Amino acid sequence: MFENLLARRMYDLGTETAFEVLAKAKALEAQGKDIIHLEIGEPDFDTPRNIIDAAIKALNSGYTHYTPAPGLMEVRQAIAEYATRQKGVPYTAEEVVVTPGGKPIMFFSILALVDPGDEVIYPNPGFPIYESVIKFVGGKPVPIPIREENDFRLDVEELARLITPRTKMIIINSPANPTGGVLTREDVEHIADLVRGKNIIVLSDEIYDRIVYDGAQPVSIASLPGMKDWTIILDGFSKTYAMTGWRLGYGLMHKELAARIAQLMVNSNSCTAAFVQIAGIEALTGPQDAACAMVAEFKRRRDIIVEGLNSIPGITCKKPVGSFYVFPNVKSFGRPSKEIADFLLEEAGVAVLGGTAFGEYGEGYLRLSYANSVENIQKALNRMEDALRKLRR
Known part of the structure; x- marks a missing residue:
């Protein structure tokens, strides 16, 4: 009806x-x-017991109220320190936005940056919500094929051919869903070379960067010279800490963009649950066994x-x-x-x-x-x- x-x-x-x-x-x-x-x-x-206990303690301590839209300052600080260690990029709390899961960073970033007609290059096969949200905001999805013969990594030369004056954003995902492929350092360096000076934002989905094998070391494109301010990193707690139902994620980005993403939080979710945020501090700073x-x-x-x-x-x-x-x-x-x-x-x-x-x-x-x-x-x-x-x- x-x-x-x-x-x-x-x-x-x-x-x-x-x-x-x-x-x-x-x-x-x-x-x-x-x-x-x-x-x-x-x-x-x-979810590890120490994280659950931290959430229970937070509830009993009164963490049951609204928080600032981008997250509690102590949580943002813990995430910034963790990201600085894990990704090799110096971040401050002002460059962190905490969200209920990682998906809002994906949604908000595309919503905030992509106008109707703008082109967004995204991996295909890839997480289906990329294409969905690009279409939803009126952008033009431009798939970059991810092929088995290239070990399920994007072909950088093919990527270069897809970039046009209308390209506003490139989405990369390493390690990747659904293929398990991981971009090499050389791949990431070539992608950075392609976008520098072109007013193109890279949305780097790094939600699986702790789940790697055989000595693999994922490289965050934000760690390369000149790329930090042009990269939005999407990460969260769901995969590494088995916290899918907790809904706790975050984005790392330039502080001016973080303020805009926080506006979208105000207009949609208000904030991420306070006690869940406190549990996130324990996840990052507590035992990693x-x-x-x-x-x-x-x-x-x-x-x-x-x-x-x-x-x-x-x-x-x-x-x-x-x-x-x-x-x-x-x-x-x-x-x-x-x-x-x-x-x-x-x-x-x-x-x-x-x-x-x-x-x-x-x-x-x-x-x-x-x-x-x-x-x-x-x-x-x-x-x-x-x-x-x-x-x-």
Whole structure:
């Protein structure tokens, strides 16, 4: 009944397929079907106890009221000190905006900077909300293909050809969702060389920068000469500290832009929950053992799932360098990736995502999250092999 009432921009707003598949999988479970969940990008670990205790203490100490829109000063200071250490970029509290999750930084940055008709280059396959928000504000999404033959890193020469006088922003994501690819230092240096002096902002999504393997060391483009003021870093607590439900993220940016992003916070969320912010200080400054142990376990699972996928006839899978996703190639089956994903859910009880959930260049691939137990991963691999055998007949 509301079709004629909705603003036109609502028809440009997309969604996250992961949550749609999760809902479908839950419906099947309600019917009694056993489902193994490899679709949702959420650590299956509990939030570390010291962080929970810090939140409880904060609640009991009266952190139940409004805070300044960009966050409590002591929280912003802790984030600035952490970012200075972790990313090799000197930040101050005035350059930090705290938000309820990392997504608002993505949304607010695009909303604040992109006018109708402005072009935004974004990774494809990539996090689907990038394209969704670009379209929502009237910008022109310009996909940069992320290809397996380039180890799921963007091609810098191809990027150079996509930049035009209308380019307002370039979005990069390293380590990446959905591929697990990580840009090399040389990649990042070349991207910086392309944008210097062009009035182009780089939105660098670094939410997975602590979840890396095999000695990988992600490089923040903000750390390169002349790039700090032209970079917005998106980061948060959901992945590293298994705090998805807490909704705590932040952006690092020039203080003048931070003030504008804070305006958007005032007009939308008012502020991020006070006690959650205090828990964030404990996450950054307290023991890191649980976070390190989680990454070590993810590496063990990664090795198991990659080996298992490569043993299934018709599937090949590169070993990701970061995040907790694999992006196996299923082109040999000659069917759309969404059809294969639907088939695996219905036939095998394994919830995965088709690659096109992350953009047109994801066709021919599936995304599997290995944020699940080794037992369930092995069970899923066995079910997938049995089910996919039917597609090859």
